[in-house]
Amino acid sequence: MPYPPPRARSGPRRRTVLASAAGAALLVGCSSGGDTGSGSGGSGEGSADAGRSAARAARARAARDSGGLVERYDVVLAAYPQLAPRLGPLRAEVVRHVEAFGDTGGTPGTGGTSSAPSPSATASSSAPSVTAPAPAAAPPTEKEALAQLATAERALADRRVAALADVPGELARLLASVAAAGAAHAYLLTEGAR
DSSP, X not given: OOOOOOOOOSSOOHHHHHHHHHHHHHHHHHHOOOSSOOOSSOOXXXXXXXXXXXXXXXXXXXXXXXXXXXXXXXXXXXXXXXXXXXXXXXXXXXXXXXXXTTOSSSSTTTTOSOSSOOHHHHHHOOSOOSSOOOOSSOOSXXXXXXXXXXXXXXXXXXXXHHTGGGSOHHHHHHHHHHHHHHHHHHXXXXXXXX
16 A cells, blocks of 8 residues: 655755754853953953943844834734734744843734834844844735745744854853744744644
8 A cells, every 4th residue: 555645845844943043042052252252352441341332232133123023014904804813923023022122012913002113123233134024014825924934934943053262151042042942933834724
């Protein structure tokens, strides 16, 4: 009796996602030296201040990026409220990511009063935001909306993993954890639904 052909997969398997996340966290735990973030080998108050400033800028950027992701979820949920049971928990976790990076009121969709990042957070970050602005309108179908959310989650997770070497230890561990969550969200938005 012939066996049925194996099912084709379009994305990573659950084990691959989890192994990648665990590897990223392990890599960060082993490679992060200290929390100053100076990286130049220099000593003194100036390099420590520069390291703290770079870490603050990275935190502000990460909070804005997660805030942009919350906005994307909001656009999709406004267009497809029937997806709330599926997307609500993922959105809530992204809101917690914003809070973990230290944004307590400046990011849309997180319960803060302001709809834009604070000027000091914007000015302290020299790198552009990772997450593209939320689209003005949701895609025409639920499937496309879910695919766009998954793409945004995956792209942000990939960029955060790439940035791990440039941030100090505690922040690197937080970025690795949030990147792993983003990869899991991407899986749940695509493969996990099948």
